Amino acid sequence: MTENEMEKPAGLGGLIAKFVKELVQREFTQQLSEIKQDLLRANYMYHWPMDDAKESSAPIFESNVEVEGESIPLPPPICRAGYSPDDDRHYLEWGKYDHDMIMTLIERHHGIKEHMSILDWGCSSGRVLRHFIKEQEQFHWKLSGTDIQAFLVEWMRRYFPNDIQVMTGSTFPHLPFKDSSLDVIYGISVFTHTKYLWDFWLAELSRVLKPGGLCIQTVQCEFAWDFYHTNKELDWVKENHPTSMLEQPEMDTDFFFYGDAVVSQTFYKEEVIKKYWNRYMTVLELLPPPEKFSFQNWIVLKNS
Numbered sequence: 001m002t003e004n005e006m007e008k009p010a011g012l013g014g015l016i017a018k019f020v021k022e023l024v025q026r027e028f029t030q031q032l033s034e035i036k037q038d039l040l041r042a043n044y045m046y047h048w049p050m051d052d053a054k055e056s057s058a059p060i061f062e063s064n065v066e067v068e069g070e071s072i073p074l075p076p077p078i079c080r081a082g083y084s085p086d087d088d089r090h091y092l093e094w095g096k097y098d099h100d101m102i103m104t105l106i107e108r109h110h111g112i113k114e115h116m117s118i119l120d121w122g123c124s125s126g127r128v129l130r131h132f133i134k135e136q137e138q139f140h141w142k143l144s145g146t147d148i149q150a151f152l153v154e155w156m157r158r159y160f161p162n163d164i165q166v167m168t169g170s171t172f173p174h175l176p177f178k179d180s181s182l183d184v185i186y187g188i189s190v191f192t193h194t195k196y197l198w199d200f201w202l203a204e205l206s207r208v209l210k211p212g213g214l215c216i217q218t219v220q221c222e223f224a225w226d227f228y229h230t231n232k233e234l235d236w237v238k239e240n241h242p243t244s245m246l247e248q249p250e251m252d253t254d255f256f257f258y259g260d261a262v263v264s265q266t267f268y269k270e271e272v273i274k275k276y277w278n279r280y281m282t283v284l285e286l287l288p289p290p291e292k293f294s295f296q297n298w299i300v301l302k303n304s
């Protein structure tokens, strides 16, 4: 019997053998690729630093959403931190809008240069960061992200390209970067949930930014307060905000916070945030909320 004859499938038995062989090969290839991933990336213990977490086992994700023309799949709705969980187009459009806003601010206050290092602080599952792949390719930017919700970081570690560095962070003001090592840090709706140690966080962001580096953050001020008051009858507003706040037509404190973990909210008076934050970095501008998508102000600071 020749070698070729031995490999030839014979009847039903042969077909079953071929099927099993392919199945084993597929499983082997998958496992090999997972081992390669583990060797390529530092593997931190999986943990939940959030105070509302119920368990600490590694997550099992629902299916991703594939969208034509997108090189990275969209995260399943549960991994979108409330951003357009049921509308993929809207999710992409909103992320791109925020990306474009950040690019406008970088161009205006820093300049677009080759080899810049960018950190998305509070990156969730990369809603905004995914849109920076263009700049990564065009200008060789080094992209990274941190978030305190380990399951979101884990999702990114599995589905974002390997050369984008993502890490689980802490609520304690610390970032795993060397002094003066980053050009731009942006955080979309992160200080809006940072009810403690906001001043230490600003000092930490300043530490890791290069001199002249930009810090771009969104925050809630009088406009957001008014938004909630005006929409106090909406179910999601009622469910997530205390009545004492919703009944108050105007902010009557400099800084206000309530709630726990991801559902906590913070508000600063515009004049107060400019004065207080200026102690850590130079406040270049406090912009009104953009025309679309959000009622948060954008604040831009320059490190000295």
Ligand SMILES: C[S@@+](CC[C@H](N)C(=O)[O-])C[C@H]1O[C@@H](n2cnc3c(N)ncnc32)[C@H](O)[C@@H]1O
Binding pocket: 081, 083, 121, 122, 123, 124, 127, 128, 146, 147, 148, 149, 152, 169, 170, 171, 172, 187, 188, 189, 190, 193, 194, 262
């Ligand atoms: C409202 S979500 C916004 C997510 C993302 N920036 C976006 O625009 O899609 C706020 C995110 O900030 C994260 N976060 C809150 N405090 C953080 C901290 N100290 N360090 C890193 N991430 C933080 C939360 O886990 C959450 O994913």
